[in-house]
Amino acid sequence: DTAVSQTPKYLVTQMGNDKSIKCEQNLGHDTMYWYKQDSKKFLKIMFSYNNKELIINETVPNRFSPKSPDKAHLNLHINSLELGDSAVYFCASSQRVGVSSGNTIYFGEGSWLTVV
Amino acid sequence: AQSVTQLDSHVSVSEGTPVLLRCNYSSSYSPSLFWYVQHPNKGLQLLLKYTSAATLVKGINGFEAEFKKSETSFHLTKPSAHMSDAAEYFCVVSEPIYGGSQGNLIFGKGTKLSVKP
Numbered sequence: 001d002t003a004v005s006q007t008p009k010y011l012v013t014q015m016g017n018d019k020s021i022k023c024e025q026n027l028g029h030d031t032m033y034w035y036k037q038d039s040k041k042f043l044k045i046m047f048s049y050n051n052k053e054l055i056i057n058e059t060v061p062n063r064f065s066p067k068s069p070d071k072a073h074l075n076l077h078i079n080s081l082e083l084g085d086s087a088v089y090f091c092a093s094s095q096r097v098g099v100s101s102g103n104t105i106y107f108g109e110g111s112w113l114t115v116v
Numbered sequence: 117a118q119s120v121t122q123l124d125s126h127v128s129v130s131e132g133t134p135v136l137l138r139c140n141y142s143s144s145y146s147p148s149l150f151w152y153v154q155h156p157n158k159g160l161q162l163l164l165k166y167t168s169a170a171t172l173v174k175g176i177n178g179f180e181a182e183f184k185k186s187e188t189s190f191h192l193t194k195p196s197a198h199m200s201d202a203a204e205y206f207c208v209v210s211e212p213i214y215g216g217s218q219g220n221l222i223f224g225k226g227t228k229l230s231v232k233p
Contacts, residue, residue: 004159041204043160043223056220090160105221107152109159 003027004108006091012114013081021076021111023091031055031097032074033105034066037088046089049074050097078113086115118143120207122224130232135179135194137227139207142188149190150208150221151181160206166190177201202231 006023013019025032033056034046048056052068063079074093078085091108123138141147151163164175171183181192190207207224 041154041226043206045220048220092160104162104165106162107160112157 004091004093004106006089006108006111008111009109010112010114012116015081015083015115017081018077018079019081019113020078021089021091021113023074023076023108025072025091025093025106027093027095027106029093029095029106030071031094032068032071033092033094034074034076035090035092035107037090037110039087043090047074047076048097055097081115083115086113088112118147118209118211118222120149120209120222120224122205122207122227124227125225126228126230128230128232129197131199132196135192135197135201135229137192137205137207137229139190139192139224140188141190141207141209143209148210149181149183150210151175151179151190151192152206152208152223153203154206154226155203163192163205197229197231199231199233202229204228 004025031050033048035043036046037043045058046060047066049068065077066074068074088110090110092105094105095103119142121140129135146168149166152160153163154160163179164173164181166173166183174180179192179194181190183190204226206226208221211220
């Protein structure tokens with residue numbers, strides 16, 4: 001069973017469209033994340049939710065809106081897509097907030113978004 | 117602020133020879149450090165992690181890393197490279213959980229490992 005699964009894996013869309021990427025984890029974790037990997041492979045956190053509550057919101061345009069209907073899901077909605085949004089988006093989860101010997105962040109396989 | 121520097125953007129080795137991927141970190145407290153691997157068109161997989169226990173950490177697939185506080189380094193090594201090791205490797209440090217931070221992960225820029233037959 002896939003621990004952190006995200007769909008779609010590949011998405012090609014036109015500028016100006018609105019799209020969503022879904023993420024689900026079956027690990028029973030309390031904390032979920034969205035990371036963005038740019039064309040130079042640089043990874044940076046976008047959002048973090050703990051028990052459906054937003055706890056990290058980095059400098060991300062308002063066009064990006066995460067939604068957590070329950071602890072196991074964290075979806076990413078993107079409005080009015082721009083060329084610069086093309087990237088790989090990774091969902092992740094961990095048992096709780098923060099890193100410690102007993103807390104590891106597990107990543108999904110990524111969603112490759114291409115805006116044309 | 118915490119940061120990591122991966123000293124090589126690309127490392128090329130021959131199959132069967134040792135692998136060394138270098139990482140230096142900057143942290144004002146005792147850090148947690150990780151190595152993640154990303155195979156082409158795949159997600160991120162945790163190789164190993166250091167969280168203030170033993171300084172020599174063993175991970176999956178024969179990789180290990182040594183935490184050296186005096187050198188602020190956390191280099192990744194493997195005695196003998198395999199073709200399947202070809203991937204992008206990321207050194208990662210965690211932010212602390214205080215001062216507004218939430219234990220976020222700070223990624224290095226990655227090192228691409230190529231393995232020649």
